[in-house]
Amino acid sequence: MDIDAWVWWLIGAVGLGIPLVLTAMPEFGMLSVGAVAGAVTAALGYGAVAQVVVFAVVSTALVAVVRPIAARHRDGRPRLATGVEALKGRQAVVLERVDSDGGRVKLAGEVWSARTLDTGQTFEPGERVDVVEIDGATAVVM
Structure with missing residues (x-):
């Protein structure tokens, strides 16, 4: 039985989602989204090199762009005075x-x-x- 590449990417996405839930580190979620992008690339029929490139680009973009925005949002939140x-x-x-x-x-x-x-x-x-x-x-x- 031969499993398609996109299935392996989805298995990887789920595998990266588990540490996200256990450690609450959003970077794992961003890598998981990158793996889903790799699965879509594989499902569209692109080769292994294109799949890895899409995974790397999407994951890096999410970590580089979303993470600083989330940090600014978290730090700019008003504190509740008690x-x-x-x-x-x-x-x-x-x-x-x-x-x-x-x-x-x-x-x-x-x-x-x-x-x-x-x-x-x-x-x-x-x-x-x-x-x-x-x-x-x-x-x-x-």
Whole structure:
């Protein structure tokens, strides 16, 4: 029984897909797509040299082009702020007068100690303030 070349290419594509699933390395997927391109080339009746060239060109192009685009996309994704980082930039309501020595604000449903960023500034109860940073357990506001 003689197996056609395109079948061998598809077996190779599946073989390259297995490490892709096990290791989550996208390069294996790109090589697998190159093997599928080799299978198509074989099915169209081209010789072994053309099949290998198509496999190499498609695989190299995918690794050279898609990989940097995917890396840029992954690195450019906004990070989700959590903990005290998520409180920066939020608004709070003054509960007790806030000045450079202290005070109290309601921030994200909780009562926080607070102080002003500028020493000459004061905020009275009921005013809305912006949280610039969190210093320990104290919200620095302006």
